[in-house]
Amino acid sequence: MSQTRVEAPAAAPEGRSAMRRALDGAGVQNISLLIALVLLVALIGAREPVFFGAANLKTIGTAVAISGLLAIGQTMVIILGALDISVGSVAGLASVASAMIFTATTGSAPLGILGALVIGALCGLVNGCVIVYGRVNPVIATLATLAAFKGVAQLVSNGRAQGYTGSDPVFVFLARGAVAGIPTLIWVLIIVALAVHVLLKYTDIGRNIYAIGGNDVAARLAGININRYILGVYLATGVIAALGGVLITARTGSGQPISGSEGLELEAITAAALGGCAMRGGKGAVSGTLLAVVLLGVLTNGMTLLGINPFWQNVAKGLLLVVAVVIQQVRSGERRVGLPA
């Protein structure tokens, strides 16, 4: 068998130019997003120079921080091959919980935050258990908990904003503080994004998440305990959504059952899809999602600056989600027969 070409010892990657490698590393998806972003910025900036002002850029940054967090959680879930549409409600519940615990502990911000995160973890665990042990399709399961968690948040809060955290130094620091000139909100997003990025790209846990999303049967037969991963990913997503809820509390100065969190699931899923997460699982990255989050933030901000009727924003978000998924499906070459896989 000496004639068989033994697999070339990966001469290819080293041999390519730096430019080529950078392009490959970033991926087609990210580059198209970047181009879209640049075009959008140029378009908006040309008509409204205010756009480039430091204040406005900060507005965009703080506006995308919360939806960005949820989008990063969503990225993990989608890579796993599932979906979590309850994240907005989890954020709302966590927001209420953080403020109420804060009040109940006579002003302990750490306890309020910790409590909210624990509640987020529990919510994620409920999602995971309903899916794994109840055998409920992830969309249906989290659609149900989307309603249920929102209901719980309204019940405990009587539907009203709770507590006043606006004078607590910890919450104020979260909402308006800055480190090295960058708002704390953005730091939170950066830290979570980095952590999830490392988890997905450099650990066996992340690699197994991609494997499960790519082919769960193969992953299971290769010895991966897929139930544990599903529970774990939903739990992590719950915690991240709860962190988003804590930031909502910080920004508004009180616990908000609905306002500020409702509809975040749409933004999160749109960002993940636009960022290149394949809806069938196994593909996607934090970097793409982040770019898409920024793109969406700029779009929303630009539409406001240009004085476009805010109702158009919802139309635009809906359209973007559909377009992002259509592009994905066209590229995957799926046959146009029956319901999509």
Place this chain on the structure above:
Amino acid sequence: MTPTMTPATSGPALRVEGLGKRFGAVRALDGVTLDIRPGEVLALMGENGAGKSTLLKIITGDHRPDDGRLLLGGQEVSFGSPADARRAGVRVIAQEPEIIPHVSVAENVYVGALPARGRLFSHRALSERTRADLERLGFAGAMDPGCPGERLSPAQRQLVEILRALTGEVRVLAFDEPTSSLSDHEVSALFALIRRLRDQGVAIVYVSHRMQEILRLADRVAVLRDGRLVGVRPAAETGEDELVRMMVGRDLSAMFQRERNRPGGPVLALNGVTTDDVTDVSFEVRAGEVVGLAGLVGAGRSELARAVVGDLPIRSGEVLLEGRRLRPRSPSDTVRAGIGFAPEERKAQALLLHRSIRDNVSLAVLDRLSRFHLVRRAAERALVREYADRLRVKAPSVETEVRRLSGGNQQKVVLARWLARKPKVLILDEPTRGVDVGAKAEIYSIIDRLAADGVAVLVISSELPEVLGLADRIVVMQNGRVTGELDRRQAGEEQVLALAMADQITSEGARQ
């Protein structure tokens, strides 16, 4: 619903001429010429993979032939889809018919051809019509036309499929292993129906493994082997012995050259293992030994393997690994204990098609390659390269996506995954399916080397020469039970085949 018959002309109802079909490197059919005559039952026999299903699928429009042509009543035809074939009067009764679970038998029968007045149709009229159809065919009372599809037994499902076929014009009716899920009584009723259809001038193609059945029912028997037609015999002039000889009679290729080593102690032992699919299975695999698990498709071999690795539940009995009882709740337990499993459906069950060779090979060893959960990338790349080289995986780089590889190279990637894990037991389900001849030989030598390294290897294969060439010992299964164990020195194709079909022959014999 009375089938409209074509006038019994002297020529064949359907003639296939020089039919050829290849799948990748595998020649599934090669120059098959065969007449299917009206008013005759033609039985189609052959081992697994001999080409029976491919032939059936071409006749009924599921596959298009690469070579050759179909002549229906003397006219050349080309079916683009099963619907085309049905319109032309060529139908197949599938082994497991598609039944719509939540609608009635009557609607299932007339699906796609619901008799309607305008847009309205009457449930009652439809039920009556179906009841009348059942009576006419001699199955009165076999099932209630209003019964929902999901509650039907396998026999009733088949009956629905037959009724469907007879709602239109039928010239050629093919049955694919119709009796595998039927009771004796139902088999008799089915045979009576087939004979009646035959006498009305329908050309019947009957595919089965059951020798006695075929000799009882068929007028002529056609035997396929390796995609070629070996011969056609009048059923009255042939017998079991001749047919088995025609089905096997093949030289063992020189592919198998192996140093037989003295096997060590038992590594994997099954003790009365019973699952939903298999009953009371016991055998052992020793270190350095290759055990072949032979049997017909559907004998329960893959299900047994999946139960052993914890993918399907074990109802009773025990699995011992090096003497210790395994109680796996999922494959992650058995992988950790030292059992590797390369499943039958490579693409669906083993590979991450859109990911690289590296990702696929390291999948089962990532835990060992990680420190504090961080994957040591250099170590990973080195390991993957080592095994990809050793198994001669042909690809531009280890970063190549697996879907771009040939079937043989994909299988090598799966094997590399398990070799890298260094299991004590490796279970390979159809390791050479869809693999070209060259890669086949390489996979055989990989299996030999594994055994030489002391791994206990269990190979499930439906190709008899492969089992006979590879295995030190052969366990034969049939209908979920072990029907025999043969040493390689005493095993020949006839013996294995006899054990694989034994039960059916005796029970059929008893029936007569």
